[in-house]
Amino acid sequence: xxxxxxxxxxxxxxxxxxxxxxxxxxxxxxxxxxxxxxxxxxxxxxxxxxxxxxxxxxxxxxxxxxxxxxxxxxxxxxxxxxxxxxxxxxxxxxxxxxxxxxxxxxxxxxxxxxxxxxxxxxxxxxxxxxxxxxxxxxxxxxxxxxxxxxxxxxxxxxxxxxxxxxxxxxxxxxxxxxxxxxxxxxxxxxxxxxxxxxxxxxxxxxxxxxxxxxxxxxxxxxxxxxxxxxxxxxxxxxxxxxxxxxxxxxxxxxxxxxxxxxxxxxxxxxxxxxxxxxxxxxxxxxxxxxxxxxxxxxxxxxxxxxxxxxxxxxxxxxxxxxx
Amino acid sequence: xxxxxxxxxxxxxxxxxxxxxxxxxxxxxxxxxxxxxxxxxxxxxxxxxxxxxxxxxxxxxxxxxxxxxxxxxxxxxxxxxxxxxxxxxxxxxxxxxxxxxxxxxxxxxxxxxxxxxxxxxxxxxxxxxxxxxxxxxxxxxxxxxxxxxxxxxxxxxxxxxxxxxxxxxxxxxxxxxxxxxxxxxxxxxxxxxxxxxxxxxxxxxxxxxxxxxxxxxxxxxxxxxxxxxxxxxxxxxxxxxxxxxxxxxxxxxxxxxxxxxxxxxxxxxxxxxxxxxxxxxxxxxxxxxxxxxxxxxxxxxxxxxxxxxxxxxxxxxxxxxxx
Numbered sequence: 001x002x003x004x005x006x007x008x009x010x011x012x013x014x015x016x017x018x019x020x021x022x023x024x025x026x027x028x029x030x031x032x033x034x035x036x037x038x039x040x041x042x043x044x045x046x047x048x049x050x051x052x053x054x055x056x057x058x059x060x061x062x063x064x065x066x067x068x069x070x071x072x073x074x075x076x077x078x079x080x081x082x083x084x085x086x087x088x089x090x091x092x093x094x095x096x097x098x099x100x101x102x103x104x105x106x107x108x109x110x111x112x113x114x115x116x117x118x119x120x121x122x123x124x125x126x127x128x129x130x131x132x133x134x135x136x137x138x139x140x141x142x143x144x145x146x147x148x149x150x151x152x153x154x155x156x157x158x159x160x161x162x163x164x165x166x167x168x169x170x171x172x173x174x175x176x177x178x179x180x181x182x183x184x185x186x187x188x189x190x191x192x193x194x195x196x197x198x199x200x201x202x203x204x205x206x207x208x209x210x211x212x213x214x215x216x217x218x219x220x221x222x223x224x225x226x227x228x229x230x231x232x233x234x235x236x237x238x239x240x241x242x243x244x245x246x247x248x249x250x251x252x253x254x255x256x257x258x259x260x261x262x263x264x265x266x267x268x269x270x271x272x273x274x275x276x277x278x279x280x281x282x283x284x285x286x287x288x289x290x291x292x293x294x295x296x297x298x299x300x301x302x303x304x305x306x307x308x309x310x311x312x313x314x315x316x317x318x319x320x321x322x323x
Numbered sequence: 324x325x326x327x328x329x330x331x332x333x334x335x336x337x338x339x340x341x342x343x344x345x346x347x348x349x350x351x352x353x354x355x356x357x358x359x360x361x362x363x364x365x366x367x368x369x370x371x372x373x374x375x376x377x378x379x380x381x382x383x384x385x386x387x388x389x390x391x392x393x394x395x396x397x398x399x400x401x402x403x404x405x406x407x408x409x410x411x412x413x414x415x416x417x418x419x420x421x422x423x424x425x426x427x428x429x430x431x432x433x434x435x436x437x438x439x440x441x442x443x444x445x446x447x448x449x450x451x452x453x454x455x456x457x458x459x460x461x462x463x464x465x466x467x468x469x470x471x472x473x474x475x476x477x478x479x480x481x482x483x484x485x486x487x488x489x490x491x492x493x494x495x496x497x498x499x500x501x502x503x504x505x506x507x508x509x510x511x512x513x514x515x516x517x518x519x520x521x522x523x524x525x526x527x528x529x530x531x532x533x534x535x536x537x538x539x540x541x542x543x544x545x546x547x548x549x550x551x552x553x554x555x556x557x558x559x560x561x562x563x564x565x566x567x568x569x570x571x572x573x574x575x576x577x578x579x580x581x582x583x584x585x586x587x588x589x590x591x592x593x594x595x596x597x598x599x600x601x602x603x604x605x606x607x608x609x610x611x612x613x614x615x616x617x618x619x620x621x622x623x624x625x626x627x628x629x630x631x632x633x634x635x636x637x638x639x640x641x642x643x644x645x646x
Contacts, residue, residue, distance in 0.1 A: 184545060193324065212538075216541065216542055218539065219542030223508065226509060250538060263636065266613070270636050310593060
């Protein structure tokens with residue numbers, strides 16, 4: 001059982017990362033209005049959020065800029081248009097995917113950029129490229145995290161090896177990403193333990209990014225907090241790919257640090273997310289539960305949602321017959 | 324951290340209670356069609372559910388039978404119309420509220436009734452009446468549980484005293500009811516510990532009934548399982564008062580006992596719950612999060628929902644100004 005004193009008090013090391021534009025962008029192809037993004041930035045400032053992730057630094061060679069909103073590419077000038085010189089305590093983050101980012105070229109010196117944090121997203125099989133991206137970004141002056149996706153499919157021995165490789169880089173944070181929303185809190189406890197061992201050895205922080213396939217994104221996030229994770233991802237109204245993420249309004253309600261305020265989040269949801277929900281679909285539903293339960297990528301469930309199918313039982317049969 | 328062997332294996336003592344008609348009845352005034360109830364009974368049989376709660380044994384002196392569906396009253400003949408003599412392994416439960424049930428008269432001898440389990444629901448201030456109801460039902464031959472509501476508002480010393488009083492009765496199960504959906508898993512762990520101490524002393528079982536105000540109904544239920552609770556309430560599609568309950572489809576996906584099957588639950592949801600959702604409203608929303616966060620009864624949030632209000636920020640201010 002966790003210590004009572006730890007539940008009543010707070011750890012000043014905790015960092016809340018708003019991933020609404022980035023993970024939420026996956027459900028609206030990053031077409032957010034400037035008004036929305038400016039209001040979100042203002043809400044994050046008022047709510048005491050520590051980092052705001054604007055989107056991806058995606059390769060414009062690989063992805064057609066005419067087919068996505070600008071936050072898939074997060075050009076420095078587009079961020080500046082929202083935040084100016086960002087003379088605030090809110091830091092700016094972007095995600096750089098292994099194999100989908102021209103990082104040498106598109107990520108410039110931090111001193112020239114409004115961005116503070118580069119989050120390198122990788123699967124277990126591309127850790128060496130992630131290491132190169134982390135070193136590149138760190139050399140340019142950025143804070144960095146490494147977000148290891150699909151952790152529920154990784155072998156413990158491989159995770160240990162990857163954490164040892166990453167421990168030797170300048171990376172600041174090691175992120176557990178439950179991409180499939182497949183993990184239960186008890187499994188999160190074990191994985192955080194694994195990450196914490198490496199983090200303590202190498203002087204890193206541990207982060208958590210959860211998905212809500214089994215209505216556990218918030219529960220898994222607070223489980224991880226109790227186990228020592230300091231960097232916590234959340235999105236307004238759970239907005240995110242498939243079943244969505246840990247809700248910011250739940251997370252800030254839980255955290256005890258008086259700097260965090262839930263009221264600006266509620267205001268933002270009322271003004272912007274309710275309308276967003278009318279045109280864009282995300283959030284817990286049976287099809288996402290099923291891919292989560294079966295520890296599968298949600299792509300089949302996303303397709304099921306797009307086709308407005310409701311034949312959950314047939315879908316279940318499709319998922320388990322994997323000839 | 325919980326033992327790995329306990330997570331991979333299962334406890335044969337676990338009992339799953341389907342509370343769809345009872346807690347779900349609170350959102351549709353118990354107007355379920357006979358077709359729905361028969362199909363639910365069939366689904367529970369196929370899914371391996373242990374108990375099906377049909378509704379309340381409410382006093383027809385206090386409540387007008389013309390203003391509610393029949394499952395608010397659960398007459399024995401109405402249950403028989405669905406289950407016949409119920410020659411199955413699925414047991415039949417009803418809830419009897421302290422102060423709202425003419426138990427001496429309306430609960431007949433078990434040998435004459437299709438009902439197996441009487442669930443006595445009480446607040447902390449009416450334990451002596453609950454004790455009388457438990458003794459009455461036990462004398463008539465029923466299994467009994469005592470469901471202590473609004474546990475998040477109870478003092479630990481009072482809970483201990485109540486558990487000692489209940490421990491000396493013939494009650495089979497001591498139920499933790501998070502009526503306000505206010506508790507975090509870490510608090511559940513502490514409360515289960517309190518209940519387990521009494522349960523072990525008196526040879527009782529512990530149960531959990533969770534609400535989903537903070538998207539934690541499932542997480543709190545599986546936390547309680549890991550801590551030793553054996554009786555678990557769930558509802559199809561989370562159907563229940565306000566933010567709803569722990570979803571049956573999530574719970575059966577988690578439990579490892581091969582007797583539990585998730586497929587019949589998915590089938591039932593597809594055939595019946597999707598349609599139900601079109602005419603009846605329940606489930607997680609910001610207003611329920613707020614009452615849960617503030618550890619308040621959800622009645623203001625239910626009213627907010629009924630009025631189709633969406634001004635969450637104003638509602639938050641109403642909740643915190645309690646002059």
